[in-house]
Amino acid sequence: MTDEDNVDIFSPEELGKISDVLSVSLVNRETNKRTPYVDIELMRGDITQLEVDVVVNAAHDDLTGGGGVDGAIHKASGQKLLGECLNLYGCPQGEARITGAYNMPSKYIIHTVGPVWTPAGSIKEKKERLRNCYRSCLVMAELQGLKSIAFPCISTGAYCFPKDIAAEVAVETIRDFFNLYVNTYLDLVKIVCFDSQNFEEYKKLLF
Numbered sequence: 001m002t003d004e005d006n007v008d009i010f011s012p013e014e015l016g017k018i019s020d021v022l023s024v025s026l027v028n029r030e031t032n033k034r035t036p037y038v039d040i041e042l043m044r045g046d047i048t049q050l051e052v053d054v055v056v057n058a059a060h061d062d063l064t065g066g067g068g069v070d071g072a073i074h075k076a077s078g079q080k081l082l083g084e085c086l087n088l089y090g091c092p093q094g095e096a097r098i099t100g101a102y103n104m105p106s107k108y109i110i111h112t113v114g115p116v117w118t119p120a121g122s123i124k125e126k127k128e129r130l131r132n133c134y135r136s137c138l139v140m141a142e143l144q145g146l147k148s149i150a151f152p153c154i155s156t157g158a159y160c161f162p163k164d165i166a167a168e169v170a171v172e173t174i175r176d177f178f179n180l181y182v183n184t185y186l187d188l189v190k191i192v193c194f195d196s197q198n199f200e201e202y203k204k205l206l207f
C-alpha cells in the first residue's frame, strides 16, 4: 500500500495546522502519579519538518530508503543520509540505528524496522515485535542523551499493521519505558500522525 492509497490521509492544509497539537503528561498507571518531566504530544504533520533532537524513521531493513515516511525522510535529508546508511549494513527488525539528519531540522534520525502485519501467526508475537521498535528507539535516544523524540506510526502504512493495535502498542511501550526509567534525558515525545485514523486512535488512548 502507498500513501496515495490511503484515502484517510490529511490534506496539505490539514497537515499545515501544526498548532493542532494535543499535549498530555504521562501518568503512572499503578501510582496514578505524573511521570516526572515527560510530556507526550499528539500531532498531525510531516515529521521531516520537526525541530526535535531526533526523528524516528520507519525504515526497510536494508536502510536504503523506500516510500512513505522513509522516502520523505531520505528526500528531506538529502543524498548524504543514504551514504551514511549504506555504511551501517542494514538494521534487523525491532532494532534501531542512528544517523545524522543532514538537511532536516532535527539533529538526528533513528531508523527502526517494524514488523509486517500478516494474517497468519500470533498477534501477541506481532505486537511484541512492534514493541521492540519503540523500545529500541527510546533506549537509543536515551543513550545519546537526547531530550526530544518524534515517532511516526511505525508499521501502519506499507507494513499494514492495524492502526488501533499499533497505537495501543506504541502508547503502552512509551508509558512502560518512562515508568521504568524515571530519570531520563528525554522529556518530550511527539507522536506524529499523517492520517486521521491514526490521530483518532491515539486520541482515544491518550486523552
Ligand code: APR
Pocket (backbone or CB within 6 Å): 003, 006, 045, 046, 047, 048, 058, 059, 060, 061, 065, 066, 067, 068, 069, 070, 071, 072, 114, 152, 153, 154, 155, 156, 157, 158, 159, 160, 161, 192, 193, 194, 195, 198
Ligand atoms: N510524516 C509522518 N508520517 C508519515 C509521513 C511523513 N512525512 N509519510 C508517511 N507517514 C506515515 C504513514 O501515513 C503511516 O501512518 O507513516 C506511517 C508508516 O507508514 P510507512 O511509511 O509506510 O511505514 P511502514 O508501514 O512501517 O512500512 C515500512 O515502507 O517505504 C517502505 O522503506 C519502507 O520498507 C519500509 C516500509
